[in-house]
Amino acid sequence: MFGAASAAQGEGYAAQRGAAPLAARMRPASLEEFRGQGDVLRTGSPVRRLIEGSAGAAGPLSAIIWGPPGTGKTTLAHLVATSADRRFVELSAVTAGVKDVRAVMDAAVRERDLYGRQTVLFLDEIHRFTKAQQDALLPGVENRTVILVAATTENPSFSIISPLLSRSILVTLTPLSDKDIREVVDSALTDERGLAAEFTLDDDALEHLVRVAGGDARRALTSLEAAAGVALDGQPAGRHTDDAVTITLGDLEQAVAHAAVRYDRAGDQHHDVASALIKSMRGSDVNAALHYLARMLEAGEDPRFIARRVVIAASEDVGMADPTALQTAVAAMHAVAQVGMPEARIILAQAVVHNSLAPKSNAAYAGVNAAIADVRAGRGGAVPAHLRGSGYAGAERLGHGAGYVYAHDEPDAVARQEYLPDDLADASYYHPTDRGFEDRLRARLQWLEGRLGRRPDPR
16 A cells, blocks of 8 residues: 655554554553543443452442444453453354354353353344344343443344343443544654654645544544545655655545545434434425435445335325425435436436425425324224215115215305214314415415314414
């Protein structure tokens, strides 16, 4: 990745090229070096007690660590293992199976019986384990044969079996703050394990690096290491100096061509970003809605899925305040299926903008929910006889259709007769707002209620 380096300051860095990546070299070796997660590591917290070996009468607890990449999940597992003279075993759910888990359990029993040492099993990406594989962990966790420290980037409620969750503490990590990321970068620039003061970072490059990192310390260090290589390649051949190499904004931009979008189509981020899109359209914030649309598209989300969500929002949140929003959304859904990406982004953007800017009403949505609630509660007797089907032999003898008034025979095409079952004669489900087209419907509804002989809704 790097070019030849003849400068003195380049030799030390070049010697590290065959070593571990910068992010691995800078992994915190103690709690004092750990950045962020103040709530998780506060004095007396379960995780801190586990790391410090203060098990107490209750004994050490296994932990499920949930958080986005680069927030310290693996580091916490290493800190738990290295404290209190514990044995550390690391497995990846990508490659490990039930056989590997059982082998760890057997070795842990021997370690406990022969040497009195506890075993910490760090299982990365536990959400990739099947139910059967997770079941294999239960006996060891319940009997404390091992202290399980499992890491996941997906919501444990969706990806981890309940018995395992109930036997562990759930530790939720959050993205690092900008201040934390700056401290991580500053340490990597000066620490002997890192770049050993052989490089400096321009202020504007630092700010861009913090922004690109997005709260992910590993991404920040990986980007810094790549930018250091670009800066080193840019030095004149044969230049000898003790001065540090400066990493500029241009070096960083060249190293980090595109910030990866944090979005997992199979996990909770899929649901979170989709929810944010819907809520932004509902809240009439067109800029936020377009942002979340862009995040979904850039992450490779199926545009047909997005289109379906926009169609639902057009009815649920816009409704009759602007009936054309549904027309736009349905047209977009069909067009997206025919056109595909990348042009589908334009079609989806039009539908999202329409939904966002349209006046809002959930009256139709609330109306059907209220009607369903009555049905589920057992309300709604027999269909009135005059509304029953009369197009078959014997219907007249049963009195079906007798007395029915055909609406088109009436002057206003409104037939005054009872349509609801007797026990729901006064039911009122649809309550139009005064927003958009629905304001006109409200006046129409009031007139219709009068023509049908129903009591006007006080709302």
